[in-house]
Amino acid sequence: xxxxxxxxxxxxxxxxxxxxxxxxxxxxxxxxxxxxxxxxxxxxxxxxxxxxxxxxxxxxxxxxxxxxxxxxxxxxxxxxxxxxxxxxxxxxxxxxxxxxxxxxxxxxxxxxxxxxxxxxxxxxxxxxxxxxxxxxxxxxxxxxxxxxxxxxxxxxxxxxxxxxxxxxxxxxxxxxxxxxxxxxxxxxxxxxxxxxxxxxxxxxxxxxxxxxx
Numbered sequence: 001x002x003x004x005x006x007x008x009x010x011x012x013x014x015x016x017x018x019x020x021x022x023x024x025x026x027x028x029x030x031x032x033x034x035x036x037x038x039x040x041x042x043x044x045x046x047x048x049x050x051x052x053x054x055x056x057x058x059x060x061x062x063x064x065x066x067x068x069x070x071x072x073x074x075x076x077x078x079x080x081x082x083x084x085x086x087x088x089x090x091x092x093x094x095x096x097x098x099x100x101x102x103x104x105x106x107x108x109x110x111x112x113x114x115x116x117x118x119x120x121x122x123x124x125x126x127x128x129x130x131x132x133x134x135x136x137x138x139x140x141x142x143x144x145x146x147x148x149x150x151x152x153x154x155x156x157x158x159x160x161x162x163x164x165x166x167x168x169x170x171x172x173x174x175x176x177x178x179x180x181x182x183x184x185x186x187x188x189x190x191x192x193x194x195x196x197x198x199x200x201x202x203x204x205x206x207x208x209x210x211x212x213x
Contacts, residue, residue: 001039001040001081001082001083002037002038002039002040002082002083002084002085002086002199002203003039003040003041003042003078003081003082003084003085003086004030004033004034004037004039004040004041004042004085004086004088005030005042005044005045005074005075005078005085005086005087005088006023006026006027006029006030006041006042006044006045006088006090007023007026007044007045007048007071007087007088007089007090007091007094007098008020008021008022008023008024008025008026008027008044008045008046008048008090008091009022009023009046009047009048009050009061009090009091009093009094010023010046010047010050010058010059010060010061011050011053011056011058011059011060011061011091011093012053012056012057012058012059012128012162012169013127013128013132013169014127014128014168014169014170014174015144015145015147015168015169016128016133016143016144016145016146016174017128017132017133017136017141017143017144018058018141018142019058019059019060020046021090021128021132021136021141022090022091023044023045023046023090023091024090024136024139024141025090025118025135025136025139026044026088026089026090026091026118027041027044027090028139028140029088029090029118029122029188029191029192029195030044030086030088032192033086033088033116033192033195033196033199036196037086037196037199037200037203039086040082042078045071045074047060047061047062048061048062048067048091048093048094049061049062049063049064049066049067049093049094049097050091050093051063051064051093051161052093052157052158052161052162053093053161053162053169054161054163055161055162055163056162056163056169064094064097067094067097068097068100068101071097071098071101072101072104072105075087075101075102075105075113076105076109079105079109079112079113082112083112084111084112084113084114084202084203084206085112085113085114086113086114086116086199086202087102087113087114087115087116088116088118088195089115089116089117089118090118090119092117092119092127092157093157095115095117095119095120098115098117099115099117101113102114102115110206111202111205111206112206114198114199114202116195116198116199118191118195121190121191121192121194121195121198122135122187122188122190122191122192123187123190123191124187125154125172126154126170126171126172126173126174127154127157127162127169127170127171127172128169128170128171128174129170129171129172129173129174130172130173130174130175130178130179130183131172131183131184131187133146133174133179133184134178134179134180134181134182134183134184134187135184135187135188136184137179137180137181137184138181138182138183138184138185138187138188139184139188143179146174146176146179147174147176148173148174148175148176149168149170149173149174150172150173150174151165151166151167151168151170151171151172152165152166152171152172153165153171153172154171154172156171157171
């Protein structure tokens with residue numbers, strides 16, 4: 001059985017989006033991928049490490065070391081039920097951690113785990129800006145009142161906390177006139193297509209018999 005595990009976060013997304021955006025997007029993408037892979041979507045992981053967003057309301061986070069250990073235990077247990085596990089990562093802040101855990105488990109248990117960081121395939125240019133807000137609209141999310149703002153740059157993620165370069169929590173530009181579900185769907189469809197191909201490639205590779213040493 002192929003399982004898809006959505007991994008998100010509970011973190012601020014500006015004054016107009018809920019803190020569950022990353023998890024909701026991960027769940028939506030996982031469900032879409034399950035349709036084309038005959039996979040089963042597992043319940044989502046909402047609370048991960050979002051230290052970069054601390055200082056804003058509506059951010060609940062754990063230490064990354066705690067999350068890594070938890071994810072490893074979770075994936076080891078999932079491997080007892082699932083032949084393969086695709087981790088659909090909706091929070092960019094844990095993409096590298098998820099990839100590390102998946103790689104190490106693959107080395108130990110064989111090719112069983114595929115990390116799919118959503119935002120590497122769905123090419124948004126911001127956090128809670130025009131692109132991400134459009135994606136959230138496209139999955140059926142409700143958006144609050146929007147005001148035009150441009151603050152900071154996504155390249156600053158990993159360098160300092162968001163509160164050091166953004167007062168609103170938006171990173172990049174939010175231009176309400178450019179926000180639309182159509183824009184979000186275009187970004188999503190291209191990304192989901194590429195992720196589906198990646199899963200097919202992984203299944204093919206992981207199905208090959210091991211080479212003799």
